[in-house]
Amino acid sequence: MRDFPDPIKRLIEELGRLPGVGPKTAERYAFALLKRRGEDRERLADAILDIGGSLSTCSVCGNYTEENPCPICSDSRRDRTFVCVVATEQDLLAIERTGEFSGLYHVLGGVLSPADGITPNELNVRELLARVSRETPTELVMAFDHTIEGESTMMYLTRLLRPSGIRVTRLARGLPTGSEVGYADEVTLSDALRGRREVIREHESSTA
Numbered sequence: 692m693r694d695f696p697d698p699i700k701r702l703i704e705e706l707g708r709l710p711g712v713g714p715k716t717a718e719r720y721a722f723a724l725l726k727r728r729g730e731d732r733e734r735l736a737d738a739i740l741d742i743g744g745s746l747s748t749c750s751v752c753g754n755y756t757e758e759n760p761c762p763i764c765s766d767s768r769r770d771r772t773f774v775c776v777v778a779t780e781q782d783l784l785a786i787e788r789t790g791e792f793s794g795l796y797h798v799l800g801g802v803l804s805p806a807d808g809i810t811p812n813e814l815n816v817r818e819l820l821a822r823v824s825r826e827t828p829t830e831l832v833m834a835f836d837h838t839i840e841g842e843s844t845m846m847y848l849t850r851l852l853r854p855s856g857i858r859v860t861r862l863a864r865g866l867p868t869g870s871e872v873g874y875a876d877e878v879t880l881s882d883a884l885r886g887r888r889e890v891i892r893e894h895e896s897s898t899a
């Protein structure tokens with residue numbers, strides 16, 4: 692069987708590592724790139740190289756940024772008593788786009804998933820606890836996907852934060868089960884933020 696030349700094979704292999712890109716799509720992307728003019732291709736290559744250069748993560752919230760602290764953390768107009776805990780940077784952006792949230796964020800870097808080897812040590816949990824005792828916010832809103840991993844991460848953090856006496860809330864149930872924060876539309880996400888409720892009280896009333 693005839694195979695693609697090695698450079699194309701390598702490109703297909705690398706593209707195929709991206710989330711949601713199967714072998715067929717990787718092939719399609721690779722050939723679309725081959726058809727691009729040299730300078731077009733260089734721009735893409737430059738953009739990819741750039742993310743390794745000027746980008747770092749904010750030492751306060753863990754968000755990707757070119758300045759440290761990031762523009763959100765250093766914005767004096769934001770409400771410092773209110774921190775939204777999200778799994779990923781995409782979730783942060785989804786909430787930011789609603790225009791509904793004026794507090795700060797904490798990017799956990801994922802959700803707990805013991806089967807995939809994601810334990811609290813792999814996430815910015817220690818940083819969150821240190822931040823809570825340093826900055827003493829009054830409310831933390833947990834904005835995780837409505838999935839088993841999202842729910843268990845939320846319960847884990849809520850239990851961990853309980854001794855601090857801080858109010859821990861969650862997004863309202865408006866977000867359908869299995870739905871992802873980063874892909875929810877702005878109206879649904881705004882409603883979910885506005886209708887947020889306390890985690891412990893809700894959990895206790897459901898187990899009482």
Ligand code: ZN
Pocket residue numbers: 749750751752753754760761762763764765
């Ligand atoms: Zn930040």
